[in-house]
Amino acid sequence: MNIAVCVCSVPDTASVVGYLDGAIDYSRVNVVMNPYDEYALEEAVRFKERVEGTIVTVFSFAPDSEKEVLRKALAMGADRAVQVRCSEEGLRPCDPFLTALGLSRAISGMYGALLPDLVFCGKQSTDFQSAQVPSMLAELLGMASVLGITSLHTSGDVIRVEREIEGGIETVDVTFPVVLSAEKGLNEPRNTSIRAVMDARKKTVDLLEVSLHEEPCVVVSGIKPLERKKICCFVPDEQELLGILNHKCNLLS
């Protein structure tokens, strides 16, 4: 069985994303694997541990500066790591469509006409939070998809997954091949041992160039920091709070 996992790098939530001369300043940013992608990769590795002969290949559409995420994936138990780059410029595109297109070309290039049995993604990236790449990728590959899964069980050829919807839980049956995106709660990602990290250093990260001449579908036209500071009005007691919510905000009707 072949499993592809798509991972991306995001700023560590603890680090400060700066703003300099009208643009994002990454100089103080520490990048890490997108937290949702850790759930995705963990589930793939668990699959491999259950089903003999499974090969887990991790793909990241990333510039050289973000290659570290692939080493981490190897340390977590992936068999192969592939850095996807576009032959034109080597940057990671900002547009989810171009990202999905690049990944679909990389996956087709790797597996040929035979699709991987499973493609795991994270539910969303924590930087831009588009949550669009997994379904676009599925559509481009001609695969079904279930997003934001919180549990997964296989019996024979059927995979039963659960996902949260507004106000409830949906149980969905799918067959291979399918794209699944991971939500928090799916599993608890393992810690990587120092040993595993050292071993991963010795493994190679393959480079796969894809051509990407298409225009992005969406472009970022501007970005500005948000001033969070409001002036909080402290109220002395509960009675006054209720009065404000009722009269000033008209929220209790």
Next chain:
Amino acid sequence: MNKFLVFLEQREGIVKQSSLSAWNRVQELAALNGNPVVSGILAGPVDIGQLDGAMAGDGVIYHADEDGLGVYNQERYTRVVAETFQREACTALFFADTAMTRDMAPRLAVRIEASLLSGSITCDSDAGGVSRRVYSGSFLASFVPTRQARIYILSSSAPVQPVPDGGSIKFLDVEPRQCTVEDIFPVVRHIIMREGPPDVAEARIIVAGGRGMGGAEGFALLEQLASLLGGAVGASRTAVDAGWRPHAEQIGQTGKTVAPALYFACGISGAVQHLAGIGSAGVVVAINSDRDAPIFDVADYGLVGDVHIVLPKLIDLLKEFLKKQ
């Protein structure tokens, strides 16, 4: 000529409130943009009587009223919407932000070659751009489409405005092309809906608690308050990780992004990852024993005190208040 199409989502025959507010907002938007034709697409059997008086403006609703569409099916739904969009030569497709939307819209964007934008529409530009918070809510980014066809996922916000009279909505049955069996995996086996209060993602009022609630029992106070206000209970990640509340209630970067009209943060410190989920909330009320807690930096109203003392008082006062009404 622009032509707008709005997807109206139903579950169990009930059209979602979020879809209806999306429809009404698109009507407003249309009025500002040279009055393009607005139509709707509705999949699955519903009693259309429920929509009387709930929808503003004029328009046709294409209704694919078929048993096979009662429950969401990725491929069937995607086809119905794509077919309608193309048949009616629409230029823009609008969705409310829901789990179903997030499943379908990116597929549709690829299929009908549209730019997909999610966020709030910036009315001041003709470019049809949107703005959305990024990087845990610390930046506001503007996005513009490059393709002729556009799909918008409108972030939920602000309570639904009352609908002015005088509109006329017509329903037209449409017959989608059939899918074959191979086409229609995945299959939804069953859906278990939680009983009772609204989901945090949809609630108009959210009463959220964090570590300061002291334990699962502490949340009983929040449940009481929520039920008096007709709202939902939410939680910080700390409260969820401690097992006090289910993950479905987590708000923040790795939880839900919410946009209630009123948000109570009780015993929540206000970490950036939590704030990432409440950037679009209306009035924020913080109750915390620490006057310097960062949550007060984003709150409109603050009450410094122990939640175990403040909340019971607030609940009693509210009960009295509601009795008098």
